[in-house]
Amino acid sequence: xxxxxxxxxxxxxxxxxxxxxxxxxxxxxxxxxxxxxxxxxxxxxxxxxxxxxxxxxxxxxxxxxxxxxxxxxxxxxxxxxxxxxxxxxxxxxxxxxxxxxxxxxxxxxxxxxxxxxxxxxxxxxxxxxxxxxxxxxxxxxxxxxxxxxxxxxxxxxxxxxxxxxxxxxxxxxxxxxxxxxxxxxxxxxxxxxxxxxxxxxxxxxxxxxxxxxxxxxxxxxxxxxxxxxxxxxxxxxxxxxxxxxxxxxxxxxxxxxxxxxxxxxxxxxxxxxxxxxxxxxxxxxxxxxxxxxxxxxxxxxxxxxxxxxxxxxxxxxxxxxxxxxxxxxxxxxxxxxxxxxxxxxxxxxxxxxxxxxxxxxxxxxxxxxxxxxxxxxxxxxxxxxxxxxxxxxxx
Ligand code: AMP
Numbered sequence: 001x002x003x004x005x006x007x008x009x010x011x012x013x014x015x016x017x018x019x020x021x022x023x024x025x026x027x028x029x030x031x032x033x034x035x036x037x038x039x040x041x042x043x044x045x046x047x048x049x050x051x052x053x054x055x056x057x058x059x060x061x062x063x064x065x066x067x068x069x070x071x072x073x074x075x076x077x078x079x080x081x082x083x084x085x086x087x088x089x090x091x092x093x094x095x096x097x098x099x100x101x102x103x104x105x106x107x108x109x110x111x112x113x114x115x116x117x118x119x120x121x122x123x124x125x126x127x128x129x130x131x132x133x134x135x136x137x138x139x140x141x142x143x144x145x146x147x148x149x150x151x152x153x154x155x156x157x158x159x160x161x162x163x164x165x166x167x168x169x170x171x172x173x174x175x176x177x178x179x180x181x182x183x184x185x186x187x188x189x190x191x192x193x194x195x196x197x198x199x200x201x202x203x204x205x206x207x208x209x210x211x212x213x214x215x216x217x218x219x220x221x222x223x224x225x226x227x228x229x230x231x232x233x234x235x236x237x238x239x240x241x242x243x244x245x246x247x248x249x250x251x252x253x254x255x256x257x258x259x260x261x262x263x264x265x266x267x268x269x270x271x272x273x274x275x276x277x278x279x280x281x282x283x284x285x286x287x288x289x290x291x292x293x294x295x296x297x298x299x300x301x302x303x304x305x306x307x308x309x310x311x312x313x314x315x316x317x318x319x320x321x322x323x324x325x326x327x328x329x330x331x332x333x334x335x336x337x338x339x340x341x342x343x344x345x346x347x348x349x350x351x352x353x354x355x356x357x358x359x360x361x362x363x364x365x366x367x368x369x370x371x372x373x374x375x376x377x378x379x380x381x382x383x384x385x386x387x388x389x390x391x392x393x394x395x
Pocket of ligand 1: 194195321
């Protein structure tokens with residue numbers, strides 16, 4: 001892995017692929033600055049070494065040059081976060097783009113227009129990638145959020161920089177955090193997998209069985225396992241087509257020495273709503289008219305004990321319907337257990353959309369060792385895939 005620190009930026013113009021795909025409100029103001037803040041260390045480093053930065057990113061999924069998706073709306077926010085007056089070019093390739101980047105002086109930052117105004121970007125078009133490569137002399141990829149896409153700016157353009165390419169600080173941090181769990185995690189290692197459906201987590205579960213000592217299964221996935229084991233699940237979310245698979249998985253885990261932990265009790269509601277009447281049932285005896293919506297108190301206690309014994313913790317997916325405050329307790333409790341274990345010295349990685357949202361919502365984010373910035377990229381990493389954006393930097 002070629003790191004930022006190993007690259008010479010003095011008098012160099014670095015093209016930095018950042019992930020500035022930030023949410024904008026109706027007034028086109030940035031409502032969550034996390035991704036811009038996450039790119040700051042890389043940009044600061046390049047500038048401090050006497051280089052300049054050409055920032056390239058996508059924003060949303062525009063059809064053609066939809067003005068609502070212009071990166072010009074984020075220029076002020078980027079300037080404020082970097083503490084530098086950021087220049088903007090309303091093109092990303094072509095003469096105007098080349099002129100703007102060519103005039104950049106050391107210490108300056110130029111943000112280019114949305115890459116996805118060109119359909120060639122997502123197609124991974126070679127000619128488009130070659131044009132992008134002419135914007136600078138060094139290529140830095142710091143966009144973990146799109147590292148699982150073989151797009152022109154995230155993967156294809158790397159080949160035009162035989163030596164002069166490297167990982168950005170954020171990308172390197174993400175890869176190291178994942179390796180710290182999947183390749184060199186200290187035992188015992190526990191993965192906590194929640195979320196709605198078994199069917200969407202199959203490859204992750206399969207891949208994790210080779211890496212962890214314990215697997216906690218929570219959320220809506222539980223009921224497919226419970227049904228497969230002969231329990232009654234009432235109206236709980238369940239995928240009967242995956243019952244055989246669930247049994248197979250339990251067998252596989254056993255043969256690999258991985259202990260699977262399912263909730264022993266659940267908090268159920270009589271409707272799928274925050275205001276539903278609540279009752280706690282053993283997880284395999286949920287009567288008709290009730291659906292499991294959260295992990296129960298006994299389960300949380302057991303999970304707490306286990307999590308505190310572990311030295312490496314991976315968390316993906318909520319333990320219940322945490323969007324309903326009345327069914328968020330399991331997710332919060334598990335988050336607090338992870339925070340406590342982390343304080344005691346364990347390494348904890350939280351990744352994949354909803355669990356990241358949950359830890360942020362419940363104020364637990366600062367108590368985790370690492371929170372991934374990439375949803376899809378994180379999930380594909382957990383599936384054991386090599387991300388094309390990362391492979392391109394290493395070849
Ligand atoms: P995923 O995207 O697969 O990680 O699923 C996240 C979603 O799973 C969240 O929106 C949760 O509300 C939902 N979820 C978690 N537990 C349950 C459950 N017991 N029943 C229905 N949905 C659930």
